[in-house]
Amino acid sequence: MTPKIEKIVIKYITQSATVSDLDTLSEWIKTPANKIAFKDYIQSHYAIIHSMNNPDTKKALEQLLLRIKKEKTLVYRLRRQPIYKYAAAAVVVGIMVSAYLFKNNLSDIPVESTPVIVDTNTIVPGTDKATLTLGDGTVVALEKGSTYQTQNANSNGEEIIYKAGNKKTNEIVYNYLTIPRGGEFHMVMADGTEVWLNSESQLKYPVSFIDGVTREVQLVYGEAYFDVSPSTNHKGAKFKVLNQSQEIEVLGTAFNIKAYKDETNIYTTLVEGKVVVNSGTSKQYLVPNQQSNFDLKNNSITVYKVDVNTEISWKDGIFSFKGKPLKDIMKVISRWYDVDIIFENKDLESIKFKGYLDKNQSIDQILLIMKSNTINNYEIIDKTIILK
Known part of the structure; x- marks a missing residue:
């Protein structure tokens, strides 16, 4: 296939x-x-x-x-x-x-019970929204229904596109694009590189790049998918993504980085092209369909083969889980729906699931799918989900 x-x-x-x-x-x-x-x-x-x-x-x-x-x-x-x-x-x-869909590897038969739902009107799927912080500290809200335009960029509220500079510059001005919980955003940088940012992420990047000089951006935290404009289009200028204790160097490629603040591992997944993951003490070269796992606790990098579509499906509106424990799955759910998750039944945290879900589904639909398989019951109070 x-x-x-x-x-x-x-x-x-x-x-x-x-x-x-x-x-x-x-x-x-x-x-x-x-x-x-x-x-x-x-x-x-x-x-x-x-x-x-x-x-x-x-x-x-x-x-x-x-x-x-x-x-x-x-x-x-x-x-x-x-x-x-x-x-x-x-x-x-x-x-x-x-x-x-979402059947665990155990043969548990769930106990039939009615979920307690106080109010789910405040829980909705995420949408396109971001906060843009300019070089002078000005903060601009970007969201559906709003427009924003400057000499260098324009946004329709669903994405922001930067223009290539018409004149040479030796000065680099940085912007920050911050995606809140319950949000996502697409951007095109001045060099033509496209970036998809997931919920609870922040990217620091130049408004324009200097000809022939290495193009550097920083994924401060969160998750981002990069489709990099090749160096051959920029006088051989390489492209680097900095993040915490690692640096990723590319020559024109597509890859995904997952580096959330509440996680102790950074995952870099290569879709096509070539990248070098450098932790300062170790270098790893990735080929397509490989993922590096940088463990921040022991400063080590391991590389293994992965299903790329599973790793990057989030940018196409799909949650994809293959053998993921429920604890990790609910982290993804909590970011996208901007909710808090409480495991009243701690045994549920390690149960593994596989399957796909549409990111536009209501939270009730997702929880009912899970409940029909393993979760005995759940309760929703305001923006908190309690799994029982």
Whole structure:
């Protein structure tokens, strides 16, 4: 399964597939080998304890394939309608996904109980928003519905784009882009490098770069995905990302850095190109599909192979978890929904899940999916979620 097809499958499962996606998926599945690959993918990402020989599992997969075919037909009937009407056709297979999505590796049978929900009106999915701090200390709020424009940059409230300077400069002026909990933001720097910033992140960067001089930015904290403009477009100038105790040097590449303040590990994932991760005492060269784990406690770096799509799916509106413990998963949830999480049942912290979730789902939808599998019950009070 190619990365492109995998992304489409994930989008289908998370109810975000477009008409074009359905066309591509439907045609791809027609090939017998691809149909087998599709079944294997569903098994490895969503299978519960049951094996593929389980008749119910086989039936669920066949129903999924049939549903894709039906949805494609429905989409064609509605092609002349506004996009929002037929986008809903890309729905997930209800029974199957509830059986597969977010199933832990244990065979616990949850106790049926009604969740206590005091008020969830204040808990909403994150959105595009950021705070821009200029070189002179001026603070500007960037969010949907607002615009911002200067000689060097403009923003429509969903992203900010810097212009390449028309005149040479030897002075570097820095801006800070800060993303709060419950936010995300996209930016294009003056050299053409694109950056996607996740919730609770901050980036320090030059308003413009000096020709031929190494381009340096600093991920102060948080998570960011970089698609770097190659050095060949900038008189050979390298690109470096500084973060706490590590430095990443690139020559034109795409990679992800995760370095949150409340975590003691920094993860650098290479999508394409080449990077060098330097901790001062150790250097590690990464090739595509590798991730480095810099342990801040013992100042050591380990490198291993990862599923890149799982690591960077957050920038495409999808939560992707493969064998992650619930404690780590709820950190991601807490940042995106801007909530506090309390584990009343400490045993839940280490339970592992696998699956994908649409970041636009309500918090109730996500918790009910979890509750249907392992969480016995939960309680929501204001902006605090208590897992029981």
